[in-house]
Amino acid sequence: MPHLTLSHFLVVSALLFGFGVLAVVTRRNAVAVLMGIELILNAANLNLVAFGRYVAGGISGQVFGLFVIVLAAAEAAVGLAIILAIYQMVRNIDTSQATTLKE
Amino acid sequence: MTITQFNIASASWFRPELALTAGILLLFLLDVLVRKQSRYRVAVLTVAALACVGVAAALLAFQPVESRAMFNGMIASDPFATFWKWLFLGAAALTVLIAARSDEFPSPRIGVFYALLLSVVLGMFLMATSLDLLMLYLAIEMVSLPSYAIAGYKPGDRRAAEASLKYVIYGGVASGIMLFGLSYIYGLVGSTNLTALGVRLESLAAPASAGGQLGLRVALMVAVIFVLCGIGYKIAAVPWHMWCPDVYEGAPTPFVAFLSVGPKAAGFALAVRVFYSFLASGGGPEGFARGLADVPWPAVVGVLSAVTMTLGNLSALHQNNLKRLLAYSSISHAGYALMGLAAASQLGVQSVMIYMLVYLVMNLGAFLAVIAIAQATGSETIADCNGLSRRHPLLAVTFAVFLFSLTGLPPLAGFVGKWYLFVAVLSHYAGDGGAWYVTLAVIAALNTAISLYYYVRIIRAMFIEAPAGELVVRPRVSYQIMLGTFSAALLLFGVWWNPLIEWTQASLTFLTRG
Numbered sequence: 001m002p003h004l005t006l007s008h009f010l011v012v013s014a015l016l017f018g019f020g021v022l023a024v025v026t027r028r029n030a031v032a033v034l035m036g037i038e039l040i041l042n043a044a045n046l047n048l049v050a051f052g053r054y055v056a057g058g059i060s061g062q063v064f065g066l067f068v069i070v071l072a073a074a075e076a077a078v079g080l081a082i083i084l085a086i087y088q089m090v091r092n093i094d095t096s097q098a099t100t101l102k103e
Numbered sequence: 104m105t106i107t108q109f110n111i112a113s114a115s116w117f118r119p120e121l122a123l124t125a126g127i128l129l130l131f132l133l134d135v136l137v138r139k140q141s142r143y144r145v146a147v148l149t150v151a152a153l154a155c156v157g158v159a160a161a162l163l164a165f166q167p168v169e170s171r172a173m174f175n176g177m178i179a180s181d182p183f184a185t186f187w188k189w190l191f192l193g194a195a196a197l198t199v200l201i202a203a204r205s206d207e208f209p210s211p212r213i214g215v216f217y218a219l220l221l222s223v224v225l226g227m228f229l230m231a232t233s234l235d236l237l238m239l240y241l242a243i244e245m246v247s248l249p250s251y252a253i254a255g256y257k258p259g260d261r262r263a264a265e266a267s268l269k270y271v272i273y274g275g276v277a278s279g280i281m282l283f284g285l286s287y288i289y290g291l292v293g294s295t296n297l298t299a300l301g302v303r304l305e306s307l308a309a310p311a312s313a314g315g316q317l318g319l320r321v322a323l324m325v326a327v328i329f330v331l332c333g334i335g336y337k338i339a340a341v342p343w344h345m346w347c348p349d350v351y352e353g354a355p356t357p358f359v360a361f362l363s364v365g366p367k368a369a370g371f372a373l374a375v376r377v378f379y380s381f382l383a384s385g386g387g388p389e390g391f392a393r394g395l396a397d398v399p400w401p402a403v404v405g406v407l408s409a410v411t412m413t414l415g416n417l418s419a420l421h422q423n424n425l426k427r428l429l430a431y432s433s434i435s436h437a438g439y440a441l442m443g444l445a446a447a448s449q450l451g452v453q454s455v456m457i458y459m460l461v462y463l464v465m466n467l468g469a470f471l472a473v474i475a476i477a478q479a480t481g482s483e484t485i486a487d488c489n490g491l492s493r494r495h496p497l498l499a500v501t502f503a504v505f506l507f508s509l510t511g512l513p514p515l516a517g518f519v520g521k522w523y524l525f526v527a528v529l530s531h532y533a534g535d536g537g538a539w540y541v542t543l544a545v546i547a548a549l550n551t552a553i554s555l556y557y558y559v560r561i562i563r564a565m566f567i568e569a570p571a572g573e574l575v576v577r578p579r580v581s582y583q584i585m586l587g588t589f590s591a592a593l594l595l596f597g598v599w600w601n602p603l604i605e606w607t608q609a610s611l612t613f614l615t616r617g
Contacts, residue, residue, distance in 0.1 A: 013286075017283055020279070021276075021280075024272070024276050030268060030272070033272055034272075034275070036276075037272075037275040037276055037279050040276070040279035040280065040282075040283060041279050041282060043283060044279065044282040044283040044285070044286040045286075047283070047286035047287065047289075047290060048286045048289060050290075051286065051289055051290035051293075052289075055290055055293050056289065056290075056293035056294065057293075060237075060294075060295055061289065063237070064236075064237050064289070064295060067237060067240075067241060068240075068282065071240075071241070071244050074244075074248055075244070075248065075271075075275055078248050078251050078252055078271060079251075079271045079272075079275065081252075082251065082252075082255055082264065082267045082268055082271055083268065085255060085264050085267075086261075086264045086265070086268055089259065089261055089264055090261065095268070095272070098265045098268055098269065100261055100262050100265050100353075
């Protein structure tokens with residue numbers, strides 16, 4: 001089994017980040033967009049923990065990661081509540097339909 | 104400068120924030136406990152919210168002003184932070200007063216609104232004081248999360264729900280990208296502390312070590328651009344401004360008034376701290392100009408500033424909805440204030456502080472006038488202003504004062520704010536890249552002329568157009584008092600601006616190195 005190095009983690013996190021951005025840009029379902037945002041946050045988390053292990057030492061990277069996990073949960077809760085409010089009003093969570101607001 | 108290591112000792116320097124935290128919990132409790140008829144309920148909750156802001160202000164006033172890093176260097180207490188805290192508390196108190204008499208917050212929901220509003224204020228306090236990447240990210244989210252909730256606060260209103268959906272998606276992506284950038288910075292430097300970052304990045308960026316390491320420099324550049332993305336989103340700078348007009352149009356107007364001054368000012372406070380501690384590869388505002396990873400960051404900020412003000416003003420030209428118009432106008436004002444950052448000097452930082460202070464009064468005033476008009480007519484378009492000078496002269500005259508001040512005409516305070524931004528930029532005309540600074544100033548001057556056009560459109564409707572039909576416009580008494588006070592303050596500080604200069608001058612000391 002090949003030895004795992006920092007670059008393995010960085011490649012995986014960069015891919016995760018790319019998939020997250022791709023999901024945000026291409027998906028129309030609001031829940032799928034939120035999932036894209038979660039992917040971006042998790043990519044950053046992987047970076048933080050990997051850098052903490054291979055570069056910085058200590059626990060600050062892992063602590064940062066823990067805080068981000070909590071924040072991601074809070075953000076998902078607020079986001080899903082808003083999506084639910086919209087769904088109850090218009091029975092639809094397609095972001096391309098949300099066009100009441102424009103000049 | 105002292106570093107207070109122990110958390111208990113730090114807590115005594117953290118009293119205003121602790122008071123706000125207690126106030127937020129108290130408001131949530133009161134909201135459950137007070138279940139009487141609606142006017143009494145609104146009165147109790149408003150007094151409680153104002154008392155909470157008042158206690159925080161009193162504790163802030165009695166806190167000795169000196170620079171120290173607290174909680175193991177997580178947050179700072181310095182004169183610079185104190186200035187912004189006063190500004191945030193002022194904005195919060197005025198917003199509470201405006202919201203108390205607004206129709207947009209029905210009495211069953213007002214308690215939670217106050218509690219969420221004060222949570223945003225607590226987050227802004229932390230934004231202006233954070234000295235650590237973790238703290239900085241947490242503070243931004245602390246401001247954002249309650250804001251998403253308040254944006255969609257009107258029950259059963261499709262536009263409000265849509266506004267909050269757009270807000271949460273744009274905000275989530277921007278803060279996620281910023282976090283990804285922060286994680287790279289942590290990896291490159293091996294520390295999350297801004298003060299340590301400044302020192303370590305300097306050696307990383309030094310030509311000797313960065314000689315063959317192109318990859319390192321690219322990574323650093325990408326990371327800083329990602330971080331800029333998060334900050335740009337908070338101050339609504341182009342190209343991260345798309346959420347701004349939609350959220351301003353759909354969200355409750357008293358909160359929009361707060362959103363356009365509070366979090367924007369907090370974003371600038373954070374930007375100053377970040378730029379001058381870790382982008383300043385030499386320490387202090389002047390070091391910022393030398394550039395990190397061979398990128399002239401002040402020039403980047405200057406370009407952002409020019410694009411932001413131009414795009415904001417051009418988009419505002421054809422708006423008919425007053426809230427949307429003020430949204431684009433607030434984008435262009437973020438562009439003007441960015442000039443102060445691009446100047447990369449003590450004077451530049453001071454001019455940003457003066458501008459944000461003046462902008463607070465004039466923009467809150469303009470939104471208050473819009474609220475008063477919308478209460479009478481039921482909608483908020485320029486046509487609703489027709490003949491306002493005959494229906495309610497005080498409202499029309501004060502609205503005109505706010506709009507002229509936003510344009511930056513003397514003898515109003517808006518002129519003083521803009522004047523200092525121009526001075527900060529033009530003081531570089533003889534130095535390196537002087538021609539670019541002059542170009543930036545010329546672009547800003549042209550933009551001021553463009554902005555006059557759409558502000559005058561409103562004034563023309565108020566004073567020249569005939570009123571459509573018999574409609575009684577009678578703003579609430581508290582609104583009339585506030586409109587009068589705001590315009591008197593703008594006139595006063597437009598001719599006697601020494602206090603502004605002295606206050607901001609005394610607040611210029613801030614921690615860049617631990």
